[in-house]
Structure formats: structure tokens, C-alpha cells
Amino acid sequence: MLIELKNVSHIYDDGQVTEALRNINLTIREREFIGLVGHTGSGKSTLVQLLNGLIKPSTGTITIDGLNITEGKTSLLGIRRKIGLVFQYPEHQLFEETIYGDVAFGPRNLQLEEEEVEIRVREALELVGLDYEEFKDRSPFNLSGGQQRKVAIAGVLAMKPEVLILDEPSAGLDPQGRQQLINLLEYLYEEKGMTIILVSHRMEEIARLSNRVIVMSEGEIIFDDRPEKVFSEVERIRQLGLDLPEITEILWRLNKKGLQVRTDLFSLTEAVEEISKELRGAEPC
Amino acid sequence: MLRNITIGQYLAGNSVIHNLDPRMKIIITIMMITALFFIDSFLGYALFFLAVIIIVYLSRIPPIRILRGLKPVLFLVMLTLILHVFFTKGGDLIWRWGFISIESEGLYTGFFMVTRILLLVVFTSLLTLTTSPLELTDGIEYLLGPLKRIGVPASELAMMMTIALRFIPTLLEEADKIMKAQMARGADFESGNIVKRARNLIPLLVPLFISAFRRADDLALAMESRCYHGGEGRTRLYELKIGIRDFIALGLSIILSLIFIIF
């Protein structure tokens, strides 16, 4: 699976013209975990919607596995099977009477046999940590917000996409829910071999999970590099109105105060090790 | 895709016409429209048209917007024209083919009626183009005020209109989002026969209604927690004020109306 964007621009025109994306060039390869960040209105959601053909670019071309999806004739259903998109607040799109029915909506649209549908629903629900037998006949509307979100994500997973795109999936979740989501994404990436694109405002998530970070601003790509490279551009990141991952922030401040620590670490244990190593080297006080 | 639908056709601006008091604008519009029906010559229409041109000029609305506003009545206009041209008889015979004939009276009445319809639509659209829906609602509330005595719930009606106007764009945006989300799951809103299409709308309508109810709940709670208790004695953020130019506008349109009615 290879997604390629060439000179893609997108303009929303509803009385008032907004240039949401400007001349984007981007190649997404198989088995990448991409963190997509940028301030509010920088064009992240527009970009991900372009990726599975929900909106068409104003200019430029998008090819998916060699198939040009900007041309009129291509089958969008085929693309949507390959590329799953979880919208922001996906729980707002639940509509069926039972959780089973809602998760089955996608697979049924793919014209799968009912047996296969059932297998997929079961698998998807277990993936997000909901017991199949317990939940399948319940109404999605009697669940807590966090559980509803899980059902909605399962609805996309049941389509078995090769690429999973999530638009701010952790917005409004409690710490435990966020942790579960992170674990799920990690699992999907490591064990299921999915390509993942994660849009998020939480830099810790991005730093921990992704192996490539794309920073957007005003509809353009500003950085596109490995996370440690991107987050070493501390001043620029701040200037763009973005946070740093907490750990980077601490290491960077220590560094500024004169402690010679590396600032390109994102896991807590590594950071602790680095700091204590440096402290031991310093003069005892 | 759904965002393109705008409610009303208000074009924000800061012209003399925009800044007139909405109550005055509503009264003037009603008066001028009534006067329009008293006009009985094309000369009168020409005068009316001149007034329209002056207002358009003052309001700085691009004329193309006004022409676009005529599109919905095009069918009605054509129908009126055809009916009159072929079926109103009298005057000189102009053209005949078998039993179909066009006579001068028909031609005259046809164009007369069409001009009236067009001017009517243009003049009302001047009101909606230069007055925001909220101002209009405010204006209507005031003008209905005297009817409160006989039990017309003017304030409540106005509040309902305001809320509806406020939430229609929000709901459209929401519908757009839900539609995209379901399309990402392979939903198809565009093909199939009528029955199938209607069925396919369920994944859009259910979440939309749920969200509308949720919003209504939130709004009710928010209003209640700010002590809203019906329209009685409510004060407003922007008081409507009638100024000298409102009276000038009123004066001018009274004079014009009288001219139309008397001559």
C-alpha cells in the first residue's frame, strides 16, 4: 500500500473561500506510523478526508496503490475498504439498535457474507476490549461515552483496512481510556501490521507511537521527519502554537539550565536514566 | 456539500440601507409592495424600477446577486407570461395559427403581470439581502408586540425563530460530518431507487436527530441556568433605535407610494 499526493491543494468555497491545503506533496508507505499534528484549522482533517476520497482535491493528484483516485471513475468503495477513517467524536455516528448491527454496517456495505460479517464483528469488538457476547445485543446508546467510542472504532476496524486513519481519537477520553487507545494502536501497528495515521494534539501520544511526524501549519507541511528530529526544533514547534511532549520539555529545560542531557528521548525510563547518568557525572552537592 | 445552503440570503454590509432600522424596513417594504399593486402603467413601473436601482446602488449589493434571487420564480414568470399571451383576448390580432392566436391585449397584460411579479420579488429580496435574519426577527417581534394583548405569543415566536436560525447551519454542518463518516464506512447515499435511497438515509437521520435532541437539551439547560423565563420583560443586547434617517426613508417611501396610488 502506497499513498502518494502530488501538488495537492484544497479550497473550500461556500460563499467564503478558504484555502485549506496548499501544494501538498506526500508519500505514505506501508508500515509507517505517522503522527499528524498542527494547530487548529491547519488542514489536518481536510488532508485525511482527501486520503480516502471523501472530498476531492481542487488541484493535484492522489494515487493509492497506483490508482488515481482523483479521476472520476475509480471505485471509492475499494478505497474505503483499504483505508479506514475514524472521525473526531466517532460515537456521534452510531445509529443502529444493537452494537452488533452498528459494527456490522461497514462489512455489510462491503457485500460480505453474513458469516464473515459475524466473525469480523466479534474480532473488532474484542480488539477494542468489549466482550462480544455481553455487548452484541445491547443498544449503543446506553453505553458510556468511552464505550461508545470503542464501538465506533470497532465499526471501522471491522472493515479490516490496511491503513487506519484516526482524527483526534482521544479527544475527551479519561486517562484510562486514552491509555487503552494507545495500547490498541500499538497492537494494531505491531501485531496486525497496519499502517496508521494519527491526528492528535497530544504530543506525548505522537512521540511515543509514531515513527514519522508531519507538522502542518496554514495548510502546508512544515516538518516531515522522525519524531526526535521534529521535536528537537523546539523554538519552531512553539512558534507554530504546538506543545512539546512533556518529557522533551523537561529534558530541554534541563539542557538550557546547563545539564548536558540528550533531548531526543520520549520514554520515561530512558529519560530518567539519561538524567541520572548526567547527574552522577556532575559534581556532588 | 451541504454547507452551500445558506439560510436567507443576507449579505453583510455597512451601507445606509443595511443600517436602517429593521422595523422601518419591514413597514416600508409592506407599504411599497402594496403600492406596487396600484400601479397601472409601465411609466409607474419605470419609476418603481428607478427607486429599486437607487436602493441597490446605496446598499452596494452586487446586482448579480439580485438576479440570482429571481431564479426560483422563473417558472412562475414564464407560466404567467404564456397564460396571458395565449389566453387573454382583446385588442388587435397579432399572430394566428389554426385556433391559436395572440392578441395585443394578451401581450400587454402578460408583460404587465410579469413586471409586477419581478418587481415584487426584487423589492422583497432587497429587504432580506440587507437585513440579517436576527434583525428581521427582532423587527417582527416589535411589530407583533401590540398583538400580545390579544394573546399572540410574539416574544416566544421570535425566540423560536431565533433559535431555529441559529441552529440550522450547525445541523447542516453536523449532517455533512455524519454523512462523510458513514460514507467512510461504505455507505452509499447517491445510487439506487427511491425506496433504497430512503432506507440508506437512516444512518444519517438517526444520528442527526439524536444530536439535535442533545443540543436542544443542552440549550434548554443553559437557558434555564441563566434564568430565562419566557419573553416577558426581557431586555436585549442591541436595542433597536429609530433615527432621523429612518424617518427620511419612511417619508420618501410614503411620497412614492402616494404617487403610485393616486396616479
Ligand SMILES: Nc1ncnc2c1ncn2[C@@H]1O[C@H](COP(=O)(O)OP(=O)(O)OP(=O)(O)O)[C@@H](O)[C@H]1O
Ligand atoms: N466543510 C468545510 N467547509 C468550509 N470550510 C472548511 C470546512 N472544513 C474545514 N474548513 C476550513 O478549512 C480549514 C482547515 O480545516 P481543518 O478542519 O482541515 O483543520 P484541522 O487542522 O483539522 O483543525 P482542528 O485541529 O481544529 O480539527 C479551516 O480554516 C476551516 O475553517
Ligand SMILES: [Mg+2]
Ligand atoms: Mg480536525
